[in-house]
Structures are given as structure tokens and as C-alpha cells.
Amino acid sequence: MKIIVLNGSPKGMTSVTMQYVHYIQNKFPQHELKFINISQRIKKIETDMRSFQEILDEVKGSDGVLWASPVYFFLVPSNYKRFIELIFERNVESVFADKYTACLTTSIHFFDHTAHNYIHAICDDLKMKFVGSFSADMGDLGKEVERERLGLFAGNFFEIIENKTPTSKRYMPVIQRDFDYLPGEAREVVDAAGKNVVVVTDVQDHQLNLSRMVERFKDSFSGEIEVINLRALDIKGSCLGCIQCGYDNQCVYQDKDEYIDFYNTKLKPADILIIAGTIQDRYLSSRWKMFFDRSFFNGHAPSLMGKQMGFIISGSLSQVPNLRQIFEAHSEIQHANLAGIVTDEYGNSAQVDELLQDLAGNLVQFADSGYIRTPTFLGVGGRKLFRDEIWGRLRFPFRADYLLYKKLGVFDFPQKNYKMRVQIAIMSLLSKSPGFRKEVNKRMKDEMVKPLQKVLESVSSDR
């Protein structure tokens, strides 16, 4: 069988992910695996129709397609996303339709699931026959048990193609609502009270709803607020994945384009940051993705810490919960506050006006009071994963992260709490006795609320 491997790594064949595909290639020599570097060659693929057509011809003549990519910022790299956009823009979905397909990523498992959800949904949109996903940790290939698991996954993929086994769809097509947003006049305006409000957008002339929403949001304030269009910014290219920034946050593009300066001088000083974009396939545009990928020069540092964030989105966000989760996770990981998301999907201009006005008010109010929502599992889990990785195997090459995490007290491992460790050791020993366990069971509920009741008492006596 012939399988086309669409390589998402900007590093081309010198990619961690590709080593996993090589493993499959070695294990199943009876099948031909043809590698195509998508992300690394995106400029050529985009500008040279012959290159694009060659890829389509390969897909057409194949028995299956393997989407193989690193996870970049909750998704796949921006250049890979650009390729997906080209498929839809150039109306060549039919080339992919009915092809068996699977997805393989490597990552440190930080929001690998949202990347997999995305690729799966794209495959469903392309009417492909999605067999399954494999999410490998970067270092898994070194473990026999994981190599075996990968072999089983690949074997199953080939078998399903051979047997023409039916597959089921997970994602319904996104239905776009035909709606022209016609903003009304802003009746009450919000005083930004000295807060630095920055709107970043990728709006294009034809995206009338988004441009009107941004304008209406601007009009919600009594003073001027800054709007920056990513498309007007000189960004030479996407993240190369070279990780040279790990040492001291210096990107290889430093001084070569406007991105780093824009991030450091416009975004970092902002109190309130609005992200405004249009949903394109199952995410924002690849331009927006490039913005996020390039922010990797900050490493794993919460570079937008303490900010109020809002999203102004044109498109059916309620039908793409994966994207909403990415917005929520992004804000939480950044230690920022997601003050609200406004979309134009409800088809009622007056309602959109009201929501935009309300968002402006909330952003300023939260910025004033310093309110940051408590993180949910998305933020708590993600931060712990980063903490452990930066403390452990990623300390090199991410030296800058390590130094910052140390300074911020991120390394809060519980094993340093000696009092608790001693208590736990004593209780564990005692719990071997059935009599003690019986007593514990009797008192468990009371003991759990006791320390909290003490807090309540001390707080009320403070008044």
C-alpha cells in the first residue's frame, strides 16, 4: 500500500515526529510511505501551483494519508494550518474525500488533545475516513513499550485500509449563518480609566462583520484605544522550531522583522488585550496561528500575566467547542483573566452591540479590581505539566524558563512541605490498624471542614 505522510514539522525531515514515522516505515517494509514536507515548504506550495498539484496527485494515488505533525500551541504549526486552508480555498476537498487517514503527533502532551480534535474535525470536513490518532511524547520512541504501542497503532491503520472497514464521523459540519452585522450607535461609553487597551486583529477588508465588531467595540470607550492589524505587521515567517530562544528568549528573527518588538512594546505593557478574528475552518486564520507560534520566544513563561483578555470572534464558535477551550486554556496558562467572548453568530445586531458594550465595561471593571478568575483544570493541569518539564528534562534547553520559574516560585513541589510529609507518614502507618481506620471513617467529614471553619471564624472575628 502507498501512504502519503504529510509532515507538519517546520524542521522538515530533521524532525522528532518524522523519527516516529520512520519507525513505522521500518516495521512495515511491505508498505510504501512517501514523505511530503508541508510546513517547511509552505511558501513554495502556496505560490507555485505545480508544487501544490503534485501533492494532490500523490494524495489521489495513495491508499491512505497520515497527518504527522508536532503539536504547536494547542494545535499544529501555522504553516501546516495554511496548507489546510489552501485545500478549502482552492476547492480541492474532493481529492481527500473517502481516503483513509490517521493522525500522529509528538509533543509533551500539553493540549495534544485539542490538536488531535482539530485534525480529526478537518478530516471529517474533508469527508475522509478517520481511523485514529496517536499522540506520542517526544521521548517515547526510546521506550520499548511505546514502540510496541506505535507498531500496533500503525498495524491497525494498515489493516483497516486493507479490509475497507467502515469508519464513523465524530464532527458535524459547521453551519455558517448568513448575517450582516449592522452596529448601532454606542449610547453609553466606558472610561478606560487610564488602562492601556489594545485590540489585535487580522481583519481583512472583506470581513465586514469582524471589522464592524472591532469598530463598535472601539466606540464603546470614551477615549481612543489602539487597534493593531497583524496583516500590516512585518512578520517574516513562522516559528522554525529551532528552540534557540530557550537560552535567553532571543528569537532567530530578532531585529529581522517587527514581531518581537510589537510583542514586547505593545502587548506586554497592555492592561487589556482583545483578540479579534474570524473562524477559518476550525480555528482562527493561519496568520493568527503564526502570531501564537512566534510568541514561543517567551518560552513557557506567562508573558501576558495579570492581563484582562477578551475575544471578538466572527463565526460559529458555539459549533467549535475545541476552539473555545483553546481560548480558555490560553488565558488560564497565561495567568490572565478571560473577561468574555463575543461572537456574531446569534444573528441579532442589537444583541451583538450590547455584548460588545458589556465586554468593554467588564474588562475595565476587572482591570480596576485586579480580578483574575481561578484556573480550572486547563490552567492548573497545564501549569503543573510545564512546572515538571522545566524542572526536569526541559531545564536544558529552556534555561530562561528555569530561571524565571525559580524567581516566581513556580517550583512548589509538595515534597518540600516536611510537616505534611511527616503527618502523612504517621497517618499512613496508623491506618494499618482497623480500629484507627474505623475512627477515621467516623470523623472524616468533620475533620475535612474543621480547618475551613477555623478560617471562617478568624475572618469573621477580623471584622
Ligand SMILES: Cc1cc2nc3c(=O)[nH]c(=O)nc-3n(C[C@H](O)[C@H](O)[C@H](O)COP(=O)(O)O)c2cc1C
Ligand atoms: C512553537 C512551539 C510550540 C509548541 N507547542 C507545544 C504545545 O502546545 N504542546 C506540546 O505538548 N508541545 C509543544 N511544543 C513541543 C513540540 O510539539 C515537540 O517538541 C515536538 O516533538 C517537536 O516535533 P518536531 O521535531 O517533529 O517538530 C511546541 C514546540 C514549539 C517549537
